[in-house]
Amino acid sequence: MSDKKANPAVEYVQESVMELKRITWPTGKQAFKLTLIVIGFCLVFAAIIGLVDWLFNFGYTQLLDLAQNNKL
Secondary structure (H helix, E strand, O other): OOOOOOOHHHHHHHHHHHHHHHOOOOOHHHHHHHHHHHHHHHHHHHHHHHHHHHHHHHHHHHHHHHHHHOOO
């Protein structure tokens, strides 16, 4: 009678390898298109964040100037 329990680490690695074999990987063309989409999204989002930052900075500066001019 052999009641050996499998090593949990070995079992984990074996299950991970089985899962990786079931993955449908994208083609090179698909990966390239998706990469361009991600880069484009990042650039657009960075531009939006930059614009909002500039607007807040401009508003803050105007508010400080207004406060300083009224302090006479």
